[in-house]
Amino acid sequence: MNLEQALDTLKEKGYKHTDKRTDILRLFEKGKGYLSAKDIQLQLKDQYKGLSFDTIYRNLSLFVDLGILEATELDGEKMYQFNCTSHHHHHLICLQCGKTESIEACPMTEMPQSQTGFLVTGHKFEIYGYCEHCR
Known part of the structure; x- marks a missing residue:
């Protein structure tokens, strides 16, 4: 966007x-x-x-x-x-400056299917830390 x-x-x-x-x-x-x-x-x-x-x-x-x-x-x-609208991805987020970096890996591909009938309609995965500049 x-x-x-x-x-x-x-x-x-x-x-x-x-x-x-x-x-x-x-x-x-x-x-x-x-x-x-x-x-x-x-x-x-x-x-x-x-x-x-x-x-x-x-x-x-x-x-x-x-x-x-x-x-x-x-x-x-x-x-x-x-909003990142180009394709499905997740983010690394710097806790100091707020800079974000896209990551292509999605942990949902490794999640087992729910045995209780739970229907997943969306998810969000973020990793927090410090970018190279803020470390």
């Missing part, structure tokens, strides 16, 4: 194009890892005086619902990045 695709998705789903939404999404395009609502507020505070966490969270939630962003939790804080 990139900024142009994200804006197209908003338009296709009937949501208004606003400067705040564009600027929030632009931060994800510039970033190389996950961002929190606090990161967004800090980066946009001079541009949008009084930008509330409620406004930020409402837009982040919308972006996740539309498949524009994906979310994870690091140290008890919800973090976001552009």
